[in-house]
Amino acid sequence: MPKALHTHGTEIVLLAVIAVMCVGLGLTTERFATLGNAFDLLNISAVNIIFAVGLLVVLIAGGIDISFAVAASVVQYVTATILGAIGGGEWISGFLIAGSVGILLGVFNAFLIHTFRIISIVATIATFNIYFGLLMFFTRGVSIYNLPDWLTTRVILYERELADGSWVEITLPVLVMLVCVAATWFLIGRTTTGRQLYAFGDNPEGARRFGIDIGAMQYIAFGWLGLMAGIGGLVQAHYAQEVVPNALYGRELDVLAAVVLGGARLGGGKGSVIGCVLGVLLIAITQNGLNLLGVSPYAFKMIVGAIILVAIALSNSRLETLFGSSRKEGARP
Amino acid sequence: MTDALDRGAARRPLLSLRTITMTFGGVRALKGVRFEVMPGEVHCLAGENGSGKSTLIKIITGVYRPEPGAEIEYDGETYSHMSPVTAQAAGIQVIWQDLALFPEMSVAENIAFQTMVGRRPRLVDYGAMRKAAAAALKRLGVTLDVDRPLKDFPIAQRQIVAIARALVGEAKIVFMDEPTASLTQSETDYLLDIVRTLSASGVAVVFVSHRLAEVLEISDRLTVLRDGALVGVYPTEGMTQSRITELMTGKVFDQTVRAKPVAGRPVVLEVEGLSRQGLFEDVSLTVRQGETLAITGLLGAGRTELALALFGMLRPTAGTVTLEGRPVRFASNRDAIAAGIAYLSEDRLSLGLIQPQSIADNLVMASYDRLLTGGLLSERRKRTVVADWIRRLAVKIGRQEDPISTLSGGNQQRVAIAKWLATNPKLLILDSPTVGVDVGARAGIFEIVASLAADGLAIILITDEVPEAYFNADRVLHMANGRIVNRFDPRVTALSEIEAAVYA
Numbered sequence: 001m002p003k004a005l006h007t008h009g010t011e012i013v014l015l016a017v018i019a020v021m022c023v024g025l026g027l028t029t030e031r032f033a034t035l036g037n038a039f040d041l042l043n044i045s046a047v048n049i050i051f052a053v054g055l056l057v058v059l060i061a062g063g064i065d066i067s068f069a070v071a072a073s074v075v076q077y078v079t080a081t082i083l084g085a086i087g088g089g090e091w092i093s094g095f096l097i098a099g100s101v102g103i104l105l106g107v108f109n110a111f112l113i114h115t116f117r118i119i120s121i122v123a124t125i126a127t128f129n130i131y132f133g134l135l136m137f138f139t140r141g142v143s144i145y146n147l148p149d150w151l152t153t154r155v156i157l158y159e160r161e162l163a164d165g166s167w168v169e170i171t172l173p174v175l176v177m178l179v180c181v182a183a184t185w186f187l188i189g190r191t192t193t194g195r196q197l198y199a200f201g202d203n204p205e206g207a208r209r210f211g212i213d214i215g216a217m218q219y220i221a222f223g224w225l226g227l228m229a230g231i232g233g234l235v236q237a238h239y240a241q242e243v244v245p246n247a248l249y250g251r252e253l254d255v256l257a258a259v260v261l262g263g264a265r266l267g268g269g270k271g272s273v274i275g276c277v278l279g280v281l282l283i284a285i286t287q288n289g290l291n292l293l294g295v296s297p298y299a300f301k302m303i304v305g306a307i308i309l310v311a312i313a314l315s316n317s318r319l320e321t322l323f324g325s326s327r328k329e330g331a332r333p
Numbered sequence: 334m335t336d337a338l339d340r341g342a343a344r345r346p347l348l349s350l351r352t353i354t355m356t357f358g359g360v361r362a363l364k365g366v367r368f369e370v371m372p373g374e375v376h377c378l379a380g381e382n383g384s385g386k387s388t389l390i391k392i393i394t395g396v397y398r399p400e401p402g403a404e405i406e407y408d409g410e411t412y413s414h415m416s417p418v419t420a421q422a423a424g425i426q427v428i429w430q431d432l433a434l435f436p437e438m439s440v441a442e443n444i445a446f447q448t449m450v451g452r453r454p455r456l457v458d459y460g461a462m463r464k465a466a467a468a469a470l471k472r473l474g475v476t477l478d479v480d481r482p483l484k485d486f487p488i489a490q491r492q493i494v495a496i497a498r499a500l501v502g503e504a505k506i507v508f509m510d511e512p513t514a515s516l517t518q519s520e521t522d523y524l525l526d527i528v529r530t531l532s533a534s535g536v537a538v539v540f541v542s543h544r545l546a547e548v549l550e551i552s553d554r555l556t557v558l559r560d561g562a563l564v565g566v567y568p569t570e571g572m573t574q575s576r577i578t579e580l581m582t583g584k585v586f587d588q589t590v591r592a593k594p595v596a597g598r599p600v601v602l603e604v605e606g607l608s609r610q611g612l613f614e615d616v617s618l619t620v621r622q623g624e625t626l627a628i629t630g631l632l633g634a635g636r637t638e639l640a641l642a643l644f645g646m647l648r649p650t651a652g653t654v655t656l657e658g659r660p661v662r663f664a665s666n667r668d669a670i671a672a673g674i675a676y677l678s679e680d681r682l683s684l685g686l687i688q689p690q691s692i693a694d695n696l697v698m699a700s701y702d703r704l705l706t707g708g709l710l711s712e713r714r715k716r717t718v719v720a721d722w723i724r725r726l727a728v729k730i731g732r733q734e735d736p737i738s739t740l741s742g743g744n745q746q747r748v749a750i751a752k753w754l755a756t757n758p759k760l761l762i763l764d765s766p767t768v769g770v771d772v773g774a775r776a777g778i779f780e781i782v783a784s785l786a787a788d789g790l791a792i793i794l795i796t797d798e799v800p801e802a803y804f805n806a807d808r809v810l811h812m813a814n815g816r817i818v819n820r821f822d823p824r825v826t827a828l829s830e831i832e833a834a835v836y837a
Contacts, residue, residue, distance in 0.1 A: 193454040199435045199446065206433035210450050211417070269437040 010263030014278040017311075021285055029292040036166025037288070045284045046173035047236045049277055051255045052262075053184040054228025056276045059259060060188060061221035062201035062268025063113065063120035067128040068225055069251040071105040072233030074131050076243045079234060080144050088148045098234035099227050105131065106226020110218040128252070135245050144243040151234075152241040173235045180228055185273040187224065197221060201268025257308050258283050283307070347372040347537050348425075348506060349406040353399050355388050355561075362388045363399075364562045370506060373535045375528060377548045377569070380558035381581055381771045382741050386541055389558070390508050394427050395420040408505065426499035427508040434483055434491055434498075441466040441479035444497045469497035472534060473527050489520035493527060506537040513542055514769050517632035518797060518836060525551050543771050544798075545574040557581055582773045591783060592807045592823040595624040600658075601791035602760050604643070607652030612638040613815040616652070620760060620791040625782060627794045627806030628817075629835055635815035636795045637679060640762050643793075644676040645669035657759065670699065675753035679764040679795075685749045686737050693719045693733040696748055700755040722751035726781055743774025750781060761785065762793045767801060779805045799832045811835055 026033030051068060058065050079098045083089040089097070105127075112123040155172035162168060188194035200207040200217045208214060237243050262279025264271030286307060287300055295303075348370040355363040363385045370376045380386045391397045393405075395415035405412040407423060415425070434443050441459075442449070444466035449457065466479045475493055483491060492512055499507045509528075513521045521544075528538050528551055542548055548555060549572060557564040557580045564580050579585055598621040607616045613635035620626045628636050641647040643654065645663030654661050656672055663669045666676070678685045686695050696719050697704060704714050719733050728747040730740065737745060746766060753761060763782070767775045782805060786792055796802050802809045803823050811819035811834055821831050 190457055191454050192449045192451070192457055195438075195442065195446075195449045195457055198438060199449070202435040202437045203433065205431070206435060209429070209433050210446060212450060265437075269435065 008272070008274075011272060011275045011278060014262065014275060014282060018278065018282055018285060021282075021289060025285075025289040025292065029289070031292050032289060034164060034166050035162055035168050036164075039168050039170065041281070041284050041288055042174055043169065043171050044288075045280050046171075046177040047232050047239060048251075048255055048258065048280045048284070049177050050180045050228050050232035050235060051251070052259050052276050052280050053181055053273055054225035054232070055255055055259050056262075056264055056271050056273065057184060057188060057197065057224045058120070058221045059264040059266065060201045060268060060271050061197045061217055062204060063218070063221060064256075064266060065106075065109060065120065065124045065222065065225055066252050066256075067109060067124040067131055068106070068229040069248040069255070070128055070132040070135065071102065071226065072229040072236065072251075073243075073245055073248045074105060074135050075101045075230045075233040076237045077135060077139060077144070077245070079230075080147060080237070080243055083148055083151075088150075090150055094151065094234055095231060098230040100230070102226040102228070102230020102233065103223050104226065106222040106224070106229065107219055109226075110215075110222035113222070114215045114218045132249065139245050141245055143245065147237065147241070147243065151238050155238075173239055176231060176235050180231060181273060181277060184224070184228075188273065193220060198269055201270075203269070254283070255280075257304070261308055261311050344372060345409075346370060346406075347408060348393070349404075350389075350393070351404040353389065353392060353403050355385075355392065355397060355399055362561050363392075366558065366561070366563045368393075368556055368563075369566070370537050370539060371553075372505070373532050373537055374553045375532050375538045375540055375551050377540045377542070377552035377555035378558070379541075379545075379548060379555050379577055379581055381773050382743070383560075384558040384581070385561040386558060387510070388561075390427065390510065390539070390541070393420070394425055394508065421502060424503050424505035425508075426502050426504040426506070428492075428495045428499060428510065428512060430510045430512075430514065432491055432495045434495060436484035437482055439480050440477050440483055440486070440494055443483050443494050444469055444479070445501050446498065447502055465501055466497065469500040472500055472530075473497060474530055475527070487520070489516050489523060492516070492524055496527060496531065500531075500536075504536055506539065507531065508539045508541070510541050511543065511769070512540070513544060513547060519631065521547065543769065545577050545772070548577065549574065559583060578772050584773070586772075586776050588804055590803065590823045591625075591805055595621045595807050598622045598624065601656070602643070602793075603655040605653045605655075607639070607642065607649050607654065609638065609642055609647055609649045611815075612647070613642070613812075616812075616817055618810060618817065620793060622791055623786050623789045624808070625786050625792040625794055625806045627796060627802035627809045628812055629796055629799055629802040629809060629831075630812035631835070632797050634812040636812050637764055638815075639812070640676060640764055640793070640795055643669070643760075644674055644762060646676075670756055670758075673757070673759035674762070675699070675756055675758035675760070676762045677749055677753055677764060677766060679768065685752075686745060688738040689736050691734045692723075692728075692730055692737050692740065692748055695737045696722060696752050697755060699752050700757075703755070703757075718755060722755060726751050726754075727777070741774070742770045743777060746770055746774070746778055747781065750778075754785070758790070760791045760793065762795070764795045765797065766794070767796070767798070775801075799835050800828060803828045803831055 022033070031037055055065060055068060075098050078101045079094060082097050083094060086093070109124055109127055112118050112127070113120050156169055157172065157175055158170040160168045188197060196207065196212050197217055197220065200212060200214065204214070236248065240247065258279040259271070259276050260266065261282060262271065262275035262277070264276065283304055286304055290300055290303060346369045350366070350368045353363050353366045353368070354361070366385065366389060368389060378386050378389065388397065392399050393415060395417040398414040403413065405415065441463045445462040448462055448465065463479055470477055473493060473496060477486070477490060483494060496507065512524060516524060525547065528540065532538055540548070540552060549569060552569045554566060554568050555572070556566045557577070559581060575586070575588060600619050600621050602620040604616060604618050608614050616639055618626065628639070630636055638647060642649045645666040645668050661672055663672070693715060697715055701710065704711055704718065706714065716733065723730060726747045728744050728751070730744065737748060740748065766778055770778065782792060782794065794802065794806055806823065809821040809823060809831060810817050811821065811831070819834055
């Protein structure tokens with residue numbers, strides 16, 4: 001068996017599924033197989049990919065976070081307020097403020113989890129409610145439309161009209177997304193800190209015996225997700241050109257599903273940036289394809305749910321399924 | 334092996350401990366113990382559970398600090414106590430029973446993980462890591478694909494990875510805690526070879542194992558502890574299993590063949606030509622009332638699969654099973670339990686018992702429906718039933734409500750047996766009941782088996798330790814490659830003959 005199948009099995013399967021879907025949709029719809037549509041998909045998915053790579057780091061470290069999407073909404077409000085107070089600001093101050101507030105909210109999760117030994121799902125369900133509750137209380141559910149001009153103006157880094165009349169566009173969200181993806185890849189794949197995160201998620205006791213600082217692992221993982229949530233929040237506000245308190249409510253489950261689809265394991269120690277990006281894209285392509293096929297939008301969630309179930313079931317069935325005796329069958333000559 | 338001993342004797346000990354005392358909450362875990370290891374020797378630390386072996390290892394590796402008065406001399410330096418950092422830096426490495434490995438990570442990363450740890454975050458040097466891993470494996474004379482994730486390898490090879498990891502840490506002395514507990518015979522032989530390679534390259538190995546045959550095979554000397562005190566230090570040459578057992582427990586166990594004639598008794602289970610493709614073929618056997626039938630053979634011979642088929646958890650593809658004269662066909666193990674078959678699984682810790690739950694809840698887990706009054710669980714009846722079994726099997730417990738994880742291996746095994754006896758079975762299948770259980774407790778378990786047989790229970794005992802089968806069963810079946818290849822009667826066949834057949 002080729003080596004790649006051992007180390008990148010999930011990614012290869014996802015790529016294959018995406019390829020099959022693309023060919024199928026390309027043959028059945030007119031619009032799908034255009035470059036314009038491909039770039040639309042990328043622009044639409046940018047925010048989710050930013051969230052996803054952040055969540056990936058937490059999953060690798062053996063945690064889970066339900067609160068990051070509403071935390072991103074909190075970041076949007078706080079950032080908009082601060083920007084108003086300092087007289088407008090620009091992209092750099094925007095990212096600095098959003099990133100810092102995001103990190104703060106993420107680190108609060110790590111603090112609860114590490115200091116009080118609360119398991120991450122419980123801690124972040126609590127902060128999910130706290131963050132969202134505070135947000136609704138202080139905003140009274142009112143949206144912000146008067147954002148600074150620099151934030152609501154579309155930033156097009158590259159555009160070209162194609163022969164078929166569609167437009168190829170690369171916008172700022174895509175650039176930010178690429179930076180976040182590269183940074184996360186570098187963190188978890190190329191630094192000792194990243195490998196410690198994997199080790200900690202894989203076998204916490206083993207990591208402890210190596211003298212890895214368990215607290216630092218939690219703060220780094222949740223801090224990184226906080227940073228990504230902050231950045232993603234700002235980019236989403238830019239994309240939507242408004243700040244709506246419940247705009248991101250529920251997004252956490254979509255992103256979680258995509259990340260798990262991409263091969264990350266609830267329980268830690270496993271997952272890759274490429275898989276994670278492919279997971280988000282697969283779901284985006286499915287929705288896009290269903291849209292182009294004229295399927296009712298009410299059916300989307302159901303179909304996406306079914307795809308996730310099938311994908312996870314298939315990837316699990318490769319593992320030992322036959323209770324305890326599987327090890328011994330493996331040992332048979 | 335005596336070579337190593339002679340060489341060692343001429344030199345100063347690598348590690349020498351004197352007057353080591355340790356108290357936990359008023360209980361003396363170690364009482365003025367002395368322990369010495371020569372460079373490059375294989376030294377066995379023997380003793381029952383609770384004799385102080387683990388405490389001693391934890392003192393040497395710096396996890397615990399001994400009471401004042403302790404003297405530790407290691408590699409020419411004197412210490413009053415160790416710390417995990419000084420111990421590791423000085424080349425003292427432990428291979429824990431749970432290995433502390435990372436299954437999702439590559440073999441190379443597992444072996445050279447030390448290079449990932451340190452004060453400042455750095456870039457990962459995958460090349461250097463792979464090189465270090467390959468070098469460590471080469472020293473052990475092993476080739477493994479270091480880029481594959483560790484989870485792709487069986488436990489025996491993970492063991493090797495853990496040893497290679499110790500070598501990367503420049504080990505001068507390696508402690509191995511029960512390294513063979515979950516290995517098959519051939520895997521064990523392989524591991525023992527690695528230990529020899531290690532010792533020949535000058536690394537001392539301190540070996541802890543419940544399997545005395547291995548202790549005799551691998552070690553140069555052995556130190557025996559009992560109840561936290563030193564019994565003595567002995568050269569392995571000239572030792573026997575029964576002598577070690579005697580030293581460890583302070584008791585003499587009678588190792589006589591228990592086999593008795595059972596020919597005329599009523600048949601409980603009759604199996605004819607039972608097959609399941611790829612797992613076992615054409616198995617025929619009978620078990621009679623009060624009989625203990627042992628099935629032995631190497632791990633992977635199909636013994637457990639056969640047992641699972643009898644217990645309704647694997648569907649046989651051919652053959653018949655008759656229970657007390659009636660042909661049976663189970664759709665699930667619920668049917669099998671209802672028909673009077675009980676199966677004590679091999680992996681007691683993960684499959685047989687639910688660790689965080691109480692002793693009482695574990696004990697009645699398989700027999701809840703016997704405790705119902707008017708559809709509701711009767712707590713009073715549960716207490717009585719539990720108390721009754723605890724007494725009958727002489728389980729040492731604190732309170733019924735304590736989690737089962739608070740019990741020793743031997744006592745957990747008794748609760749697991751009681752759980753099945755509470756279902757009032759006709760046939761009890763015991764799959765490797767003594768794995769991870771120490772000598773004294775093993776004897777206790779076989780006392781229970783003998784008394785259950787005397788009460789008329791039919792028992793199938795599955796074990797890969799031939800002596801266990803030989804001394805405790807009425808008949809011994811030898812299974813290999815899914816077939817029953819030999820049938821022995823311990824009353825007429827010598828142990829050595831059966832061992833020769835099985836381990837050949």
